[in-house]
Amino acid sequence: MAKDAVNKDGLTVSENGVEKTNGVDGSGKRLEVLKTYKIYIGGQFPRTESGRFYIPINGAGKKLANVCLSSRKDFRDAVVAARRAVGGWGGRAAFNRSQILYRMAEMLEGRKAQFIDELMQQDATKAKAEKEVNLAIDRLIYYAGWCDKFQQLFSSVNPVASSHFNFSVPEPTGVVSVIAPQQDSLLGLVSVIAPVIAGGNTCVVLASETKPLCAVTFAEVLNSSDLPGGVVNILTGKISELASWFVDHMDVNATIYCEKDSTIQKMMREKSALNLKRVFFYDKVNWYASEGESPYFIMDTQEIKTTWHPVENIAGAGGGY
Numbered sequence: 001m002a003k004d005a006v007n008k009d010g011l012t013v014s015e016n017g018v019e020k021t022n023g024v025d026g027s028g029k030r031l032e033v034l035k036t037y038k039i040y041i042g043g044q045f046p047r048t049e050s051g052r053f054y055i056p057i058n059g060a061g062k063k064l065a066n067v068c069l070s071s072r073k074d075f076r077d078a079v080v081a082a083r084r085a086v087g088g089w090g091g092r093a094a095f096n097r098s099q100i101l102y103r104m105a106e107m108l109e110g111r112k113a114q115f116i117d118e119l120m121q122q123d124a125t126k127a128k129a130e131k132e133v134n135l136a137i138d139r140l141i142y143y144a145g146w147c148d149k150f151q152q153l154f155s156s157v158n159p160v161a162s163s164h165f166n167f168s169v170p171e172p173t174g175v176v177s178v179i180a181p182q183q184d185s186l187l188g189l190v191s192v193i194a195p196v197i198a199g200g201n202t203c204v205v206l207a208s209e210t211k212p213l214c215a216v217t218f219a220e221v222l223n224s225s226d227l228p229g230g231v232v233n234i235l236t237g238k239i240s241e242l243a244s245w246f247v248d249h250m251d252v253n254a255t256i257y258c259e260k261d262s263t264i265q266k267m268m269r270e271k272s273a274l275n276l277k278r279v280f281f282y283d284k285v286n287w288y289a290s291e292g293e294s295p296y297f298i299m300d301t302q303e304i305k306t307t308w309h310p311v312e313n314i315a316g317a318g319g320g321y
Contacts, residue, residue, distance in 0.1 A: 098145065180208060256301075
């Protein structure tokens with residue numbers, strides 16, 4: 001770094017204008033070694049290919065962690081991993097997807113204390129942190145229950161004027177890119193990921209920029225929950241750098257954006273028109289209320305496949321022998 005300097009007493013590094021010498025700051029206290037929070041791509045935890053990182057700071061001025069500042073190349077790698085996982089995940093039995101989402105809830109329950117602590121580091125009160133973690137667990141169980149039921153609810157047998165059975169059935173759309181809620185760093189993240197994967201899709205998610213701790217820890221939960229690598233890929237970084245690539249990539253089938261920035265929403269509408277990508281804006285959803293969970297969120301990233309099957313018209317053949 002440009003401000004690094006070496007003196008006879010040891011190494012002195014200037015970071016954000018504060019001189020730190022020999023592992024001790026100016027007050028004589030030991031410097032804390034910040035944890036490095038990596039990204040999650042294809043079931044692995046790589047560092048960003050750019051080597052960049054940033055340090056989020058909470059309201060009290062405390063530095064929280066070293067967090068990867070993801071690049072366009074990281075997003076591209078994540079899309080490749082998500083596309084590779086589409087066939088296997090979408091082809092799994094719906095009941096098996098349900099089991100895996102339930103397992104995710106179990107693992108999140110087991111690490112509840114850690115998530116509460118991270119939310120409190122990110123300025124939440126203890127009561128709010130406990131509520132958010134409990135709701136996130138319950139939301140995973142909610143969508144686990146819908147995995148093998150939503151097709152029954154939304155499919156249909158259609159009347160036709162010929163000797164055919166005509167069925168319409170929802171199927172996963174493919175790879176979904178998601179820019180998660182920036183304030184509800186755990187509950188918002190879980191609330192947008194769960195319906196996407198419950199329906200058999202895979203996804204690439206950009207977590208909260210200012211509150212990223214829970215997102216990366218949630219990736220550790222996913223990694224230990226029997227979820228195949230590539231089904232969920234979590235990046236950390238800046239919306240301003242990555243938003244255009246989330247909607248512009250030709251191998252992404254749908255995009256979900258959860259913030260209210262009208263400029264980014266306009267950009268997404270324009271770019272999605274060029275490649276016929278579905279775009280959904282969840283900018284008015286209260287994730288703490290009942291509106292934050294619904295099977296209609298699953299249906300947002302489903303395609304309807306209609307099948308015609310020829311059959312004998314028994315009534316038209318007459319009732320005699």
